[in-house]
Amino acid sequence: LTARGVDVRLSDLDDSAARTAAALGAGSAVPPADTVDLVIVAVPPAHVAATLADAMTRGLGRGYLDVASVKGGPRRDLEALGCDLSAYVGTHPMAGRERSGPLAATEDLFEGRPWVLTPTPATDTDVLNLALELVALCGAVPVVMDAEAHDRAVALVSHTPQLVSSMVAARLEHAEDSAVRLCGQGILDVTRIAGSEPAMWMDILAANPGPVADVLADLAADLGSTVEALRALQSADDAKRRDGAAAVRDVLVRGRAGRAKVPGKHGAAPKAYEVVAVLIGDQPGELARLFADAGSAGVNIEDVRIEHSTAQQAGLVHLFVEPRSAPVLAAALRDRAWSLRP
Ligand SMILES: NC(=O)C1=CN([C@@H]2O[C@H](COP(=O)(O)OP(=O)(O)OC[C@H]3O[C@@H](n4cnc5c(N)ncnc54)[C@H](O)[C@@H]3O)[C@@H](O)[C@H]2O)C=CC1
Numbered sequence: 001l002t003a004r005g006v007d008v009r010l011s012d013l014d015d016s017a018a019r020t021a022a023a024l025g026a027g028s029a030v031p032p033a034d035t036v037d038l039v040i041v042a043v044p045p046a047h048v049a050a051t052l053a054d055a056m057t058r059g060l061g062r063g064y065l066d067v068a069s070v071k072g073g074p075r076r077d078l079e080a081l082g083c084d085l086s087a088y089v090g091t092h093p094m095a096g097r098e099r100s101g102p103l104a105a106t107e108d109l110f111e112g113r114p115w116v117l118t119p120t121p122a123t124d125t126d127v128l129n130l131a132l133e134l135v136a137l138c139g140a141v142p143v144v145m146d147a148e149a150h151d152r153a154v155a156l157v158s159h160t161p162q163l164v165s166s167m168v169a170a171r172l173e174h175a176e177d178s179a180v181r182l183c184g185q186g187i188l189d190v191t192r193i194a195g196s197e198p199a200m201w202m203d204i205l206a207a208n209p210g211p212v213a214d215v216l217a218d219l220a221a222d223l224g225s226t227v228e229a230l231r232a233l234q235s236a237d238d239a240k241r242r243d244g245a246a247a248v249r250d251v252l253v254r255g256r257a258g259r260a261k262v263p264g265k266h267g268a269a270p271k272a273y274e275v276v277a278v279l280i281g282d283q284p285g286e287l288a289r290l291f292a293d294a295g296s297a298g299v300n301i302e303d304v305r306i307e308h309s310t311a312q313q314a315g316l317v318h319l320f321v322e323p324r325s326a327p328v329l330a331a332a333l334r335d336r337a338w339s340l341r342p
Protein backbone atom coordinates (compact mmCIF):
# COMPACT_ATOMS: atom_id res chain seq x y z
CA LEU A 1 0.00 0.00 0.00
CA THR A 2 2.80 2.45 0.85
CA ALA A 3 4.35 1.70 -2.55
CA ARG A 4 1.03 2.81 -4.11
CA GLY A 5 1.23 6.12 -2.21
CA VAL A 6 -1.25 5.23 0.57
CA ASP A 7 -0.51 6.73 4.00
CA VAL A 8 -0.47 3.60 6.22
CA ARG A 9 -0.41 3.79 10.03
CA LEU A 10 0.50 0.62 11.93
CA SER A 11 -0.53 -0.42 15.42
CA ASP A 12 -0.06 -3.77 17.19
CA LEU A 13 -0.51 -5.11 20.70
CA ASP A 14 3.17 -5.96 20.40
CA ASP A 15 4.91 -2.63 19.69
CA SER A 16 7.97 -4.35 18.26
CA ALA A 17 5.82 -6.01 15.54
CA ALA A 18 4.53 -2.59 14.40
CA ARG A 19 8.03 -1.09 14.53
CA THR A 20 9.51 -4.00 12.55
CA ALA A 21 6.78 -3.66 9.91
CA ALA A 22 7.41 0.11 9.76
CA ALA A 23 11.17 -0.47 9.39
CA LEU A 24 10.42 -2.80 6.48
CA GLY A 25 8.55 0.04 4.73
CA ALA A 26 4.98 -1.08 5.47
CA GLY A 27 3.99 2.31 6.93
CA SER A 28 4.50 4.45 10.01
CA ALA A 29 4.04 3.38 13.64
CA VAL A 30 3.01 6.96 14.55
CA PRO A 31 -0.78 7.12 15.26
CA PRO A 32 -2.82 9.14 12.72
CA ALA A 33 -3.85 12.69 13.71
CA ASP A 34 -7.29 12.42 12.03
CA THR A 35 -9.95 9.86 11.16
CA VAL A 36 -8.57 7.46 8.53
CA ASP A 37 -10.46 6.21 5.46
CA LEU A 38 -10.19 2.53 6.34
CA VAL A 39 -9.23 0.60 9.48
CA ILE A 40 -7.84 -2.84 8.59
CA VAL A 41 -7.84 -5.33 11.45
CA ALA A 42 -5.38 -8.22 10.99
CA VAL A 43 -5.38 -9.96 14.37
CA PRO A 44 -6.16 -13.61 15.25
CA PRO A 45 -9.83 -14.44 14.50
CA ALA A 46 -10.85 -14.69 18.17
CA HIS A 47 -9.74 -11.07 18.77
CA VAL A 48 -11.20 -9.54 15.61
CA ALA A 49 -14.58 -8.45 16.99
CA ALA A 50 -13.18 -6.88 20.19
CA THR A 51 -10.45 -5.07 18.22
CA LEU A 52 -12.98 -3.76 15.67
CA ALA A 53 -15.44 -2.73 18.40
CA ASP A 54 -12.67 -0.81 20.17
CA ALA A 55 -11.65 0.97 16.95
CA MET A 56 -15.30 1.83 16.19
CA THR A 57 -15.89 3.19 19.69
CA ARG A 58 -12.81 5.40 19.27
CA GLY A 59 -14.12 6.50 15.83
CA LEU A 60 -10.77 5.74 14.19
CA GLY A 61 -12.06 5.34 10.62
CA ARG A 62 -14.80 5.93 8.05
CA GLY A 63 -14.82 2.22 7.21
CA TYR A 64 -13.68 -0.93 8.97
CA LEU A 65 -12.68 -4.36 7.72
CA ASP A 66 -10.91 -7.45 8.96
CA VAL A 67 -8.89 -10.05 7.06
CA ALA A 68 -9.54 -13.06 9.31
CA SER A 69 -9.55 -16.51 7.71
CA VAL A 70 -13.06 -17.15 9.12
CA LYS A 71 -16.03 -14.82 8.58
CA GLY A 72 -19.17 -16.10 10.38
CA GLY A 73 -17.79 -15.98 13.96
CA PRO A 74 -16.38 -12.42 13.87
CA ARG A 75 -19.68 -11.11 12.37
CA ARG A 76 -21.75 -12.84 15.07
CA ASP A 77 -19.38 -11.56 17.79
CA LEU A 78 -19.69 -7.99 16.45
CA GLU A 79 -23.48 -8.27 16.50
CA ALA A 80 -23.35 -9.61 20.06
CA LEU A 81 -21.22 -6.61 21.04
CA GLY A 82 -23.99 -4.35 19.66
CA CYS A 83 -21.76 -2.77 16.97
CA ASP A 84 -23.17 -0.80 14.03
CA LEU A 85 -22.40 -3.10 11.10
CA SER A 86 -23.02 -0.53 8.35
CA ALA A 87 -19.41 0.73 8.46
CA TYR A 88 -17.96 -2.81 8.49
CA VAL A 89 -17.27 -5.38 5.82
CA GLY A 90 -15.71 -8.79 6.47
CA THR A 91 -12.94 -9.79 4.07
CA HIS A 92 -10.44 -12.61 3.58
CA PRO A 93 -7.46 -12.52 1.23
CA MET A 94 -6.80 -16.07 0.03
CA ALA A 95 -3.05 -15.84 0.28
CA GLY A 96 -0.73 -16.76 3.04
CA ARG A 97 2.62 -18.07 4.06
CA GLU A 98 3.70 -20.97 6.25
CA ARG A 99 5.33 -18.33 8.48
CA SER A 100 3.71 -15.35 10.19
CA GLY A 101 4.91 -12.03 11.62
CA PRO A 102 6.16 -8.92 9.76
CA LEU A 103 9.39 -10.61 8.66
CA ALA A 104 7.38 -13.17 6.67
CA ALA A 105 5.57 -10.42 4.73
CA THR A 106 6.10 -9.99 0.99
CA GLU A 107 4.80 -7.01 -0.98
CA ASP A 108 3.32 -9.12 -3.77
CA LEU A 109 1.57 -11.67 -1.51
CA PHE A 110 -1.92 -10.76 -2.75
CA GLU A 111 -1.05 -10.29 -6.42
CA GLY A 112 -3.59 -12.18 -8.54
CA ARG A 113 -5.11 -13.98 -5.52
CA PRO A 114 -8.84 -14.10 -4.71
CA TRP A 115 -9.85 -11.69 -1.92
CA VAL A 116 -13.25 -12.57 -0.48
CA LEU A 117 -15.64 -9.81 0.64
CA THR A 118 -18.69 -10.72 2.74
CA PRO A 119 -20.92 -7.61 2.70
CA THR A 120 -24.52 -7.77 3.94
CA PRO A 121 -27.47 -5.59 2.87
CA ALA A 122 -26.54 -3.43 5.90
CA THR A 123 -23.05 -2.63 4.55
CA ASP A 124 -22.63 1.01 3.36
CA THR A 125 -21.81 1.22 -0.35
CA ASP A 126 -19.00 3.71 0.45
CA VAL A 127 -17.40 1.19 2.81
CA LEU A 128 -17.69 -1.63 0.27
CA ASN A 129 -16.09 0.66 -2.32
CA LEU A 130 -13.20 1.45 0.05
CA ALA A 131 -12.66 -2.29 0.54
CA LEU A 132 -12.76 -2.86 -3.23
CA GLU A 133 -10.18 -0.08 -3.67
CA LEU A 134 -7.92 -1.82 -1.14
CA VAL A 135 -8.25 -5.13 -2.97
CA ALA A 136 -7.43 -3.44 -6.30
CA LEU A 137 -4.41 -1.62 -4.79
CA CYS A 138 -3.08 -5.01 -3.63
CA GLY A 139 -3.53 -6.48 -7.12
CA ALA A 140 -6.00 -9.08 -5.81
CA VAL A 141 -9.25 -10.26 -7.38
CA PRO A 142 -12.45 -9.45 -5.41
CA VAL A 143 -14.90 -12.31 -4.79
CA VAL A 144 -18.20 -11.49 -3.04
CA MET A 145 -19.64 -14.30 -0.88
CA ASP A 146 -21.97 -14.97 1.99
CA ALA A 147 -20.02 -15.35 5.27
CA GLU A 148 -21.31 -18.84 6.08
CA ALA A 149 -20.73 -20.09 2.52
CA HIS A 150 -17.20 -18.69 2.76
CA ASP A 151 -16.55 -20.62 5.98
CA ARG A 152 -17.74 -23.88 4.42
CA ALA A 153 -15.63 -23.22 1.31
CA VAL A 154 -12.41 -22.51 3.22
CA ALA A 155 -13.04 -25.56 5.42
CA LEU A 156 -12.96 -27.58 2.19
CA VAL A 157 -10.11 -25.90 0.31
CA SER A 158 -7.82 -24.64 3.07
CA HIS A 159 -8.55 -25.69 6.66
CA THR A 160 -9.08 -29.45 6.16
CA PRO A 161 -6.11 -29.72 3.74
CA GLN A 162 -3.95 -28.11 6.47
CA LEU A 163 -5.00 -30.78 8.97
CA VAL A 164 -4.53 -33.59 6.47
CA SER A 165 -1.07 -32.30 5.53
CA SER A 166 -0.16 -32.22 9.24
CA MET A 167 -1.47 -35.76 9.74
CA VAL A 168 0.53 -37.16 6.81
CA ALA A 169 3.66 -35.34 8.01
CA ALA A 170 3.09 -36.58 11.58
CA ARG A 171 3.66 -40.15 10.29
CA LEU A 172 7.26 -39.10 9.57
CA GLU A 173 8.06 -37.84 13.07
CA HIS A 174 9.40 -41.17 14.34
CA ALA A 175 10.18 -42.72 10.96
CA GLU A 176 13.56 -44.31 10.32
CA ASP A 177 16.12 -42.05 8.61
CA SER A 178 16.47 -44.72 5.94
CA ALA A 179 12.79 -44.24 5.05
CA VAL A 180 12.84 -40.44 5.23
CA ARG A 181 15.82 -40.35 2.86
CA LEU A 182 13.53 -41.67 0.14
CA CYS A 183 11.19 -38.64 0.31
CA GLY A 184 10.42 -37.31 -3.18
CA GLN A 185 8.30 -34.61 -4.75
CA GLY A 186 4.99 -36.30 -3.81
CA ILE A 187 5.47 -36.07 -0.07
CA LEU A 188 7.05 -32.62 -0.43
CA ASP A 189 3.87 -31.42 -2.16
CA VAL A 190 1.54 -33.04 0.37
CA THR A 191 3.42 -31.85 3.48
CA ARG A 192 4.55 -28.32 2.50
CA ILE A 193 1.86 -26.63 4.60
CA ALA A 194 2.48 -28.98 7.55
CA GLY A 195 5.41 -26.64 8.28
CA SER A 196 2.89 -23.87 9.18
CA GLU A 197 2.66 -22.31 12.63
CA PRO A 198 0.46 -24.43 14.94
CA ALA A 199 -0.62 -21.35 16.93
CA MET A 200 -2.03 -19.57 13.88
CA TRP A 201 -3.83 -22.69 12.71
CA MET A 202 -5.26 -23.38 16.17
CA ASP A 203 -6.77 -19.86 16.02
CA ILE A 204 -8.26 -20.55 12.60
CA LEU A 205 -9.56 -24.07 13.35
CA ALA A 206 -11.04 -22.97 16.67
CA ALA A 207 -12.97 -20.30 14.74
CA ASN A 208 -14.34 -22.76 12.14
CA PRO A 209 -14.68 -26.13 13.90
CA GLY A 210 -18.11 -27.23 12.57
CA PRO A 211 -17.49 -26.91 8.80
CA VAL A 212 -14.00 -28.44 9.16
CA ALA A 213 -15.35 -31.38 11.17
CA ASP A 214 -17.99 -31.95 8.44
CA VAL A 215 -15.37 -32.18 5.67
CA LEU A 216 -13.06 -34.27 7.85
CA ALA A 217 -15.93 -36.69 8.62
CA ASP A 218 -16.42 -37.28 4.87
CA LEU A 219 -12.69 -37.82 4.55
CA ALA A 220 -12.74 -40.22 7.51
CA ALA A 221 -15.42 -42.26 5.72
CA ASP A 222 -13.14 -42.51 2.66
CA LEU A 223 -10.22 -43.44 4.91
CA GLY A 224 -12.23 -46.14 6.66
CA SER A 225 -13.47 -47.71 3.45
CA THR A 226 -10.00 -47.54 1.88
CA VAL A 227 -8.46 -49.32 4.87
CA GLU A 228 -11.10 -52.06 4.52
CA ALA A 229 -10.51 -52.23 0.76
CA LEU A 230 -6.75 -52.62 1.23
CA ARG A 231 -7.30 -55.38 3.79
CA ALA A 232 -9.61 -57.07 1.26
CA LEU A 233 -6.76 -56.93 -1.27
CA GLN A 234 -4.83 -59.24 1.07
CA SER A 235 -7.69 -61.76 1.15
CA ALA A 236 -7.42 -65.27 -0.31
CA ASP A 237 -10.97 -64.85 -1.68
CA ASP A 238 -11.03 -63.65 -5.34
CA ALA A 239 -14.34 -61.80 -5.02
CA LYS A 240 -13.14 -59.89 -1.95
CA ARG A 241 -9.93 -58.93 -3.73
CA ARG A 242 -11.94 -57.69 -6.73
CA ASP A 243 -14.20 -55.57 -4.50
CA GLY A 244 -11.15 -54.23 -2.67
CA ALA A 245 -9.45 -53.24 -5.91
CA ALA A 246 -12.64 -51.56 -7.17
CA ALA A 247 -12.94 -49.52 -3.97
CA VAL A 248 -9.30 -48.40 -4.03
CA ARG A 249 -9.55 -47.49 -7.72
CA ASP A 250 -12.78 -45.57 -6.99
CA VAL A 251 -11.03 -43.28 -4.51
CA LEU A 252 -8.14 -42.67 -6.94
CA VAL A 253 -10.55 -41.92 -9.81
CA ARG A 254 -12.64 -39.56 -7.67
CA GLY A 255 -9.44 -37.85 -6.51
CA ARG A 256 -8.34 -37.29 -10.07
CA ALA A 257 -11.73 -35.78 -10.96
CA GLY A 258 -11.52 -33.45 -7.94
CA ARG A 259 -7.96 -32.41 -8.75
CA ALA A 260 -9.04 -31.53 -12.32
CA LYS A 261 -11.35 -28.90 -10.81
CA VAL A 262 -8.51 -27.01 -9.09
CA PRO A 263 -8.14 -23.72 -10.98
CA GLY A 264 -5.01 -23.30 -13.09
CA LYS A 265 -2.90 -20.26 -13.93
CA HIS A 266 -4.61 -16.87 -13.31
CA GLY A 267 -7.61 -18.78 -11.88
CA ALA A 268 -8.53 -20.06 -15.35
CA ALA A 269 -9.80 -23.57 -16.00
CA PRO A 270 -6.97 -26.08 -15.54
CA LYS A 271 -5.14 -26.70 -18.79
CA ALA A 272 -3.17 -29.69 -19.94
CA TYR A 273 0.44 -28.64 -20.51
CA GLU A 274 3.27 -30.80 -21.67
CA VAL A 275 6.38 -31.12 -19.59
CA VAL A 276 9.94 -30.77 -20.85
CA ALA A 277 12.25 -32.05 -18.09
CA VAL A 278 15.81 -30.73 -17.96
CA LEU A 279 18.60 -31.75 -15.58
CA ILE A 280 20.53 -28.67 -14.44
CA GLY A 281 23.61 -28.21 -12.27
CA ASP A 282 23.19 -26.57 -8.85
CA GLN A 283 25.19 -23.45 -9.69
CA PRO A 284 24.53 -19.72 -10.12
CA GLY A 285 22.97 -18.66 -13.41
CA GLU A 286 21.81 -22.09 -14.61
CA LEU A 287 18.08 -21.35 -14.37
CA ALA A 288 18.53 -17.92 -15.99
CA ARG A 289 20.42 -19.52 -18.88
CA LEU A 290 17.73 -22.19 -19.29
CA PHE A 291 14.88 -19.63 -19.30
CA ALA A 292 16.80 -17.39 -21.73
CA ASP A 293 17.29 -20.35 -24.11
CA ALA A 294 13.56 -21.15 -23.92
CA GLY A 295 12.87 -17.46 -24.66
CA SER A 296 15.14 -17.41 -27.71
CA ALA A 297 13.29 -20.48 -29.00
CA GLY A 298 10.12 -18.34 -28.82
CA VAL A 299 8.52 -20.64 -26.22
CA ASN A 300 6.42 -19.30 -23.33
CA ILE A 301 6.99 -21.21 -20.10
CA GLU A 302 3.51 -21.57 -18.58
CA ASP A 303 4.68 -23.01 -15.29
CA VAL A 304 7.80 -24.41 -13.71
CA ARG A 305 8.62 -26.91 -10.98
CA ILE A 306 12.03 -27.88 -9.64
CA GLU A 307 12.78 -31.25 -8.08
CA HIS A 308 15.94 -31.11 -6.00
CA SER A 309 18.00 -34.25 -6.03
CA THR A 310 18.92 -35.52 -2.55
CA ALA A 311 21.76 -37.60 -3.93
CA GLN A 312 23.66 -35.12 -6.14
CA GLN A 313 24.25 -31.38 -6.69
CA ALA A 314 21.63 -31.20 -9.42
CA GLY A 315 18.00 -30.32 -9.95
CA LEU A 316 15.38 -31.58 -12.35
CA VAL A 317 13.48 -28.64 -13.85
CA HIS A 318 10.02 -29.40 -15.25
CA LEU A 319 9.07 -26.75 -17.80
CA PHE A 320 5.31 -26.73 -18.49
CA VAL A 321 4.50 -25.52 -22.01
CA GLU A 322 1.65 -25.62 -24.56
CA PRO A 323 1.62 -29.08 -26.20
CA ARG A 324 2.58 -27.66 -29.62
CA SER A 325 5.61 -25.86 -28.09
CA ALA A 326 7.02 -28.97 -26.38
CA PRO A 327 8.88 -30.46 -29.41
CA VAL A 328 10.17 -26.98 -30.40
CA LEU A 329 11.53 -26.39 -26.91
CA ALA A 330 13.02 -29.88 -26.57
CA ALA A 331 14.85 -29.53 -29.92
CA ALA A 332 16.13 -26.02 -29.09
CA LEU A 333 17.41 -27.12 -25.68
CA ARG A 334 19.10 -30.24 -27.09
CA ASP A 335 20.83 -27.99 -29.67
CA ARG A 336 22.17 -25.90 -26.82
CA ALA A 337 23.53 -29.02 -25.08
CA TRP A 338 21.00 -29.17 -22.23
CA SER A 339 20.50 -32.61 -20.72
CA LEU A 340 16.84 -33.57 -21.26
CA ARG A 341 15.11 -36.30 -19.29
CA PRO A 342 12.22 -38.40 -20.65
N1 LIG B 1 -1.02 -15.80 7.60
C1 LIG B 1 -1.88 -16.20 6.68
O1 LIG B 1 -1.59 -17.09 5.89
C2 LIG B 1 -3.22 -15.55 6.60
C3 LIG B 1 -3.80 -14.97 7.71
N2 LIG B 1 -5.03 -14.39 7.63
C4 LIG B 1 -5.66 -13.82 8.80
O2 LIG B 1 -4.95 -12.63 9.12
C5 LIG B 1 -5.03 -12.39 10.53
C6 LIG B 1 -3.63 -12.15 11.04
O3 LIG B 1 -2.83 -13.29 10.75
P1 LIG B 1 -1.26 -13.21 10.62
O4 LIG B 1 -0.87 -11.88 10.10
O5 LIG B 1 -0.84 -14.42 9.91
O6 LIG B 1 -0.83 -13.36 12.13
P2 LIG B 1 0.42 -12.75 12.91
O7 LIG B 1 0.55 -13.55 14.14
O8 LIG B 1 1.58 -12.57 12.01
O9 LIG B 1 -0.10 -11.30 13.27
C7 LIG B 1 -1.12 -11.07 14.18
C8 LIG B 1 -0.74 -9.83 14.96
O10 LIG B 1 -1.84 -9.44 15.73
C9 LIG B 1 -1.35 -8.90 16.94
N3 LIG B 1 -2.44 -8.90 17.89
C10 LIG B 1 -2.99 -9.97 18.52
N4 LIG B 1 -4.03 -9.57 19.27
C11 LIG B 1 -4.15 -8.23 19.08
C12 LIG B 1 -5.03 -7.25 19.59
N5 LIG B 1 -6.01 -7.59 20.43
N6 LIG B 1 -4.83 -5.96 19.18
C13 LIG B 1 -3.84 -5.61 18.33
N7 LIG B 1 -2.98 -6.52 17.82
C14 LIG B 1 -3.13 -7.80 18.20
C15 LIG B 1 -0.19 -9.79 17.31
O11 LIG B 1 0.69 -9.14 18.19
C16 LIG B 1 0.43 -10.06 15.93
O12 LIG B 1 1.46 -9.12 15.64
C17 LIG B 1 -5.70 -13.60 11.15
O13 LIG B 1 -7.05 -13.29 11.40
C18 LIG B 1 -5.59 -14.66 10.07
O14 LIG B 1 -6.67 -15.56 10.14
C19 LIG B 1 -5.71 -14.29 6.44
C20 LIG B 1 -5.16 -14.81 5.29
C21 LIG B 1 -3.89 -15.50 5.30
Ligand SMILES: O=C(O)C(=O)Cc1ccc(O)cc1
Pocket residue numbers: 068069093094095096097157158159
Ligand atom coordinates in the same frame (compact mmCIF):
# COMPACT_ATOMS: atom_id res chain seq x y z
O1 LIG C 1 -4.56 -22.41 2.41
C1 LIG C 1 -4.09 -21.79 1.46
O2 LIG C 1 -4.54 -21.93 0.33
C2 LIG C 1 -2.93 -20.87 1.61
O3 LIG C 1 -2.33 -20.51 0.66
C3 LIG C 1 -2.57 -20.35 2.94
C4 LIG C 1 -3.63 -19.58 3.61
C5 LIG C 1 -3.71 -19.69 4.96
C6 LIG C 1 -4.67 -19.02 5.65
C7 LIG C 1 -5.56 -18.24 4.95
O4 LIG C 1 -6.52 -17.58 5.61
C8 LIG C 1 -5.50 -18.10 3.59
C9 LIG C 1 -4.52 -18.80 2.90
